[in-house]
Amino acid sequence: MQKWEELKQSHLDLSTAAASSYDEMYESSSHATGIYMRYEEDLILKTTASIQQKENAVVLGSGTGRETFSLAAMFGKVYGLDFCPEMTRQAQSNQQKRGVTNTHFMTLDVENDPLPFQDGTVDFVNSSFGMGSFVLNPATFFQEIRRVLRPDGKVIFSFYNSQAFVNQLELGWAPAISSRLNHQEETLEVKFQDKTFNIPVVPYSVPEIKAELLKFFNIISISTFPSISSIFPQQFFNNDRVRQLCLEADLLLAENLDLAGGPFIVAVVENKS
Numbered sequence: 001m002q003k004w005e006e007l008k009q010s011h012l013d014l015s016t017a018a019a020s021s022y023d024e025m026y027e028s029s030s031h032a033t034g035i036y037m038r039y040e041e042d043l044i045l046k047t048t049a050s051i052q053q054k055e056n057a058v059v060l061g062s063g064t065g066r067e068t069f070s071l072a073a074m075f076g077k078v079y080g081l082d083f084c085p086e087m088t089r090q091a092q093s094n095q096q097k098r099g100v101t102n103t104h105f106m107t108l109d110v111e112n113d114p115l116p117f118q119d120g121t122v123d124f125v126n127s128s129f130g131m132g133s134f135v136l137n138p139a140t141f142f143q144e145i146r147r148v149l150r151p152d153g154k155v156i157f158s159f160y161n162s163q164a165f166v167n168q169l170e171l172g173w174a175p176a177i178s179s180r181l182n183h184q185e186e187t188l189e190v191k192f193q194d195k196t197f198n199i200p201v202v203p204y205s206v207p208e209i210k211a212e213l214l215k216f217f218n219i220i221s222i223s224t225f226p227s228i229s230s231i232f233p234q235q236f237f238n239n240d241r242v243r244q245l246c247l248e249a250d251l252l253l254a255e256n257l258d259l260a261g262g263p264f265i266v267a268v269v270e271n272k273s
């Protein structure tokens with residue numbers, strides 16, 4: 001526990017260092033990371049289309065506000081929560097530049113602080129881009145999300161996959177993904193500009209996270225992404241046909257839970273009735 005809290009400082013350092021350049025560089029710097037971000041964006045659109053009431057949505061680990069701003073076009077109010085004050089400031093500055101008026105950003109540690117919402121009042125929670133693995137105790141985290149969720153609300157969770165091909169193969173090259181599990185250290189190695197940050201993470205296999213989620217939610221869908229694109233080096237993806245081939249293969253493999261080879265596990269869930 002003490003080690004977790006100590007390592008968490010490296011995550012805060014990474015977020016502080018990345019806040020001002022995150023929007024320009026994160027998606028474009030590593031091919032697999034970029035296609036994963038677009039995969040999540042599509043899933044957010046599909047999931048929110050099936051929600052009837054769209055009063056409010058909450059983004060956990062909102063960073064510079066990327067998903068918060070896309071949700072603002074669909075929901076009455078959208079709250080972005082992040083534990084890094086620099087990320088909150090960047091998101092607020094982005095909000096001003098965009099002229100968006102229905103987003104609210106707050107600095108809050110979602111694993112230690114209660115969510116600042118009344119019971120049963122939130123229509124949609126987005127906890128994507130590995131956020132579910134940045135929490136040491138999933139039961140407390142899930143319980144708090146379930147508390148604030150409306151009976152017919154939905155949640156998207158993303159976790160790091162301990163069984164991903166990229167985490168299990170001995171590759172003789174650097175793969176086109178910005179973060180990789182370091183099994184010995186139980187950390188996530190994130191390359192940002194010329195620095196490497198080792199941040200604390202709890203990786204799961206698909207059966208492990210399924211069992212945890214089912215204690216609190218009904219699972220609507222579960223997938224892993226992107227199995228193939230995350231194992232090759234960045235220069236492979238300079239070729240259009242290779243990019244297309246790997247993307248199509250990854251989309252086909254996403255729901256194949258026997259292979260479950262993608263570095264991210266993405267789950268769409270709803271409240272247990």
Ligand SMILES: C[S@@+](CC[C@H](N)C(=O)[O-])C[C@H]1O[C@@H](n2cnc3c(N)ncnc32)[C@H](O)[C@@H]1O
Pocket residue numbers: 011015060061062063064065066067081082083084087108109110111112128129131134
């Ligand atoms: C990979 S970034 C994703 C940012 C944004 N969701 C996106 O997809 O562009 C993860 C974010 O989660 C935040 N974060 C990590 N642990 C957190 C915690 N315990 N509470 C709140 N925010 C956290 C980080 O500061 C960072 O901004």
